[in-house]
Amino acid sequence: MEPRAAGATHPLDAVFSPRSVAVCGVTPTPDTVPYDIFHNILTSGFQGTVYPIAPGKRSICAVKAYRYVVDIPDDVDQAVIVFPANVVERALQQCGQKGIKSVIVISAGFREVGPQGVAREERLKAICREYGMAMIGPNCLGVINTDSAVMLNASFARKMPDAGRIAFLSQSGALCTAVLDYAREKAIGFSKFVSFGNKAGVTEIELFDYLHHDPQTDVILLYLEELRDGRGLIEAARRVTRGAGAKPILAIKSGRTPQGADAASSHTGSLAGEDAVCDAVFREAGIIRVTSIEQMFNSAVLLTYEPLPAGDRLAIVTNAGGPGVMATDAAVRMGLSIPRFEPATTARLRDALPAAANVKNPVDVIGDARSDRYNAALEAVLDDPNVDQALVILTPQSMTDIDAIARGICDVHEGAAKPIACSFMGAADVGSGIRLLQDARIPHYILPEWACDAMADVQRVRRWREQPVARPAPIAVDREAVAAILDRAPAGYLNEDQALAVLGVYGLPVPSCRLCASADEAVAFADQIGYPVVLRVVSPEIVHKSEVKGMALDLRSADAVREAYARILRHVGQIAPEARIVGLLVRGMIPQGYEIILGAKRDPSFGPTVMFGLGGIYVELFKDVTFGLAPLDEHTAARMVQQVTAYHLLEGARGGACADLEGISQSLVRVGQLISDFDRIVELDVNPMIAGPAAVGNMVADVRIRLSE
Amino acid sequence: MDKAEVERRVRKVIRHVLGVSDDMILPESHFVFDLGAESTQSVELVAAFEAEFGIEMDDEAALSVDTVGGAVDFIAKYVS
Structure with a gap:
């Protein structure tokens, strides 16, 4: 999607680009949250007007103070509320009366403290609804916008970050301050920085929509602890990560909740804990799920600074054999390929490098290489049509002119159309070279393996964008017949004959x-x-x-x-x-074949989901399963079949018969349609389905369907 | 001590501790929202009330009182 047209507005503009901000509950005591937030707005270069609301005080930091927000004679776009929790409600009420469009509630003491806090938070939501205010928080660090036209630091972070093209959204406020410090050290800038805390008002879903249209943002990072509307998140992410103006989303989802798996009695239920489902459905929404802040920023930097490569072929240029081999191993392990060069490239490398150099991929320019050799090798490999991206590795030998090599890479990078990443291995000796690379916005990684890891994440983004998009097509089935069976059945498991009949109506192969x-x-x-x-x-x-x-x-x-x-x-x-x-x-005996499982479960966060994997007695032993959101389209179903390790078995590994893969995909689509059509189906296990060769087809051998009340 | 005297002395303590003018202090005034008390000043207020009236109050209960009128009623129970 294109950036918003000039003059067009978004409901969250008042959150990120207010012309005036009132800080409610400011105190004159430095090193307290209320004071520091006001001071941060005042000193961050905010392009609008700021008003301290401090009852009993004439001024704060030499700025005239008001007793109440309603006393301010001018219009106010935004309020940052730092009062203690028990008076936030009063402050919010006045904000509504004042006509304020957005509020950031920094104060803690709400949902996170128990039932009393939940009730308090519900009252805040009601006030915001009544007055149509967008609320960030409560219990958050605040909001930062580095856009030079705004320059808002409405947070108690220690410093305003540098401007950049990355937006960071976090449910944890404390993590935000750590991330800001980490990013400063790595010279990483941000476009927007949002701590949304208890997300009682604005959630990550609305923030995705805003950032999708934000011309300052190229990459979105999300730290999430709690999923409330998993399906909404997935749908919003799909809109952001695909199509014109697509932006990558990288996310850490922590806070695993095992209770769903504990309570489940079917195979699907026990395997489909929130985390396992989350992993799979994030992938199906184009969200790159990462496990650490380090990985998140390693990948974000590559996605932000460099163009998306055309493919997965990586050329490595190194002055050290060992790290070159390690990088090659890491690249292959992570799904990148190490291509052969064209003869013309090999000839160029042979001309430019000493006889002892390795002119094949990975290119070893030898330990005594100076910048001329690095430049020649890097230019040659980037010109090779078999190469999509390059990784430059440097180890500091006594004759290695580190800064000159860094400058040379910067020169090549300036004219390069393909992504370049670097790994200057070490710390003290290579420090100035690394800074030169960082200043030129060339992705740098202490270890080549980290570079490969980031490149693998970039490949996930590329492949996601290339995947065909399809909407699930409605399937013509006799829903009335199934409704008649389910309406008569009590809560609990359907009898097997009824369950088989239900599957039969939905077109699954039943005996x-x-x-x-x-x-x-x-x-x-x-x-x-x-x-x-x-x-x-x-x-x-x-x-x-x-x-x-x-x-x-x-x-x-x-x-x-x-x-x-x-x-x-x-x-x-x-x-x-x-x-x-x-x-x-x-029933008749079913011919032998591969035992697979098709499952479905109503997930508390994501709604109806479908599971596929290796079935029979191995289901819980190998946990070789994957998940998708129901209803499924045929492409997603086919991808689910390909995602499990057992796929190699099903496609006929070591001379075995190839299973009816299309039939399996179709059955998955139909299982997804079934659980989507009937809310009473809580869990469904087809385990095993016997997958035979295409000529024979598949057959349901056992099924369990559990119904709610 | 009658309630009017309690109120007069409560107002005096509030003016002194919070530095607010007398016309801001109403029975319904909230110490934080209307009079701008910081969290440390709430503790100072309790201590100053105890000194002013020569009483010792239950700290937890005293700190839960959040309006001027509430403080007058609370202290009146100790001094009556």
């Missing part, structure tokens, strides 16, 4: 089966469909049939069916005497 109330009936149905057959006990009290010896396989005659029927009833009666037996399900 011919019948619920039989007697051995005679079972034999009659077995005669009808042909032998061998399977018998399975059906009881609302029995979830795991094998635990009560409630099934018999490969029954090849009427006598075998009668004998198994009696045996199952006897065993179940002994092991689970309380179980009400509805009947025994008779």
